[in-house]
Amino acid sequence: MTLSRLTSISLAAVLATLGAAANAETVKIAIAGPMSGAVAQYGDMVKAGALTAIEQINAAGGAGGNKFEAVMMDDACEPKQAVAVANKIVSQGIKYVIGHVCSGSTIPASDIYENEGIVMVTPSATAPQLTEAKKRKFIFRTIGRDDQQGPAAAQYIISKVKPKKVAVLHDKQSYGQGIATSVKRDLEAAKIPVALFEGINAGDSDYSAVITKLKSQGVDFVYFGGYHPEMGLLMRQAREQGVKATFMGPEGVGNKDVTAIAGPASEGMLVTLPADFSADPANAGLVKAFADKKRDANGPFQMPSYAAVKILGDAIAGAKSTDPTKVAAYMHKNAFQTPIGKVEYDDKGDLKSFKFVVYTWHKDASKTAAN
Numbered sequence: 001m002t003l004s005r006l007t008s009i010s011l012a013a014v015l016a017t018l019g020a021a022a023n024a025e026t027v028k029i030a031i032a033g034p035m036s037g038a039v040a041q042y043g044d045m046v047k048a049g050a051l052t053a054i055e056q057i058n059a060a061g062g063a064g065g066n067k068f069e070a071v072m073m074d075d076a077c078e079p080k081q082a083v084a085v086a087n088k089i090v091s092q093g094i095k096y097v098i099g100h101v102c103s104g105s106t107i108p109a110s111d112i113y114e115n116e117g118i119v120m121v122t123p124s125a126t127a128p129q130l131t132e133a134k135k136r137k138f139i140f141r142t143i144g145r146d147d148q149q150g151p152a153a154a155q156y157i158i159s160k161v162k163p164k165k166v167a168v169l170h171d172k173q174s175y176g177q178g179i180a181t182s183v184k185r186d187l188e189a190a191k192i193p194v195a196l197f198e199g200i201n202a203g204d205s206d207y208s209a210v211i212t213k214l215k216s217q218g219v220d221f222v223y224f225g226g227y228h229p230e231m232g233l234l235m236r237q238a239r240e241q242g243v244k245a246t247f248m249g250p251e252g253v254g255n256k257d258v259t260a261i262a263g264p265a266s267e268g269m270l271v272t273l274p275a276d277f278s279a280d281p282a283n284a285g286l287v288k289a290f291a292d293k294k295r296d297a298n299g300p301f302q303m304p305s306y307a308a309v310k311i312l313g314d315a316i317a318g319a320k321s322t323d324p325t326k327v328a329a330y331m332h333k334n335a336f337q338t339p340i341g342k343v344e345y346d347d348k349g350d351l352k353s354f355k356f357v358v359y360t361w362h363k364d365a366s367k368t369a370a371n
Helices: 003-023 040-059 079-091 103-116 146-161 174-189 208-217 228-240 256-266 281-292 302-319 324-333
Strands: 026-033 067-074 096-099 119-122 139-141 166-170 194-199 221-225 246-249 270-274 336-338 341-343 356-361 367-369
Touching (some): 026 079, 040 067, 040 096, 040 281, 040 302, 067 079, 096 302, 103 174, 146 221, 146 246, 166 174, 174 194, 174 221, 194 208, 208 228, 221 228, 228 256, 281 302, 302 324, 302 336
Parallel strands (some): 096 119, 166 221
């Protein structure tokens, strides 16, 4: 190859690099969820995963050369506030959202994102209505649905616990009532008596009335659909009133603060959670990256949140565009390697597969895989 030929190739490469740099942009990603309120711990988990992913992607040169910038949005897990947050995201021209966290907040916010062509990936909202009610092009998850989680819980109850009489309680909200209904349906199909199916008010401080019903019905197993503040109180007050039933809940109760509320009564609680991705040897380097920033990688939503950002980054690079329409189309058509495993989407934006694991909770806030 002649020197002049080599020089022209080198010049072309430099110009191409400069052109790519000139076209690169800063892509804002809203991290939306409860940064305050009773379930702010879950917002912290999502924030930890998303920020770690953004930092690593930026350090590696960005998504197709585009750098990410996080914008924090607090919905306090309140549907009305979530709508206000979604409208704020629209007004600020942000095209990508990690969140929301609670299903009850995510569903109304998602309607706005879908209408505005904003890509939303939730690492935690499990209610089927999010993707079932309407056809979605821009709404995705990195977690399974309650109609996957509910059957996993019910199957464990049926095959392992084999209770004589069950109470199924819920917090009257989209997430809690939805998964409680799923569990109740499967238990009844297996001929396990559900003696009590009842909603409680989230935020109450005294659940004596429902606990009295548990005692009078002779219930030996309680499934609760909802979040850890109510579960913690239910377990503590039930033990104080002599109820010895085993309690079980979904990933919304799998938080160390359930032990802070329930104390020793949290020992033996059963909970369905995503697999412990932080324990996967393949994620050891990533767990260290969390630790280096003084973030905890061990929780149900950190790795799904990290995966959500990574998928956006890979899709932007793969689509060679930051246009949400092109990125969403790429996400529907391609598979992604993430810390939660291989991710593929169906036409609804749901994961083609996701496994929930049953754990036994302990009074020191640790957990072990249930037998």
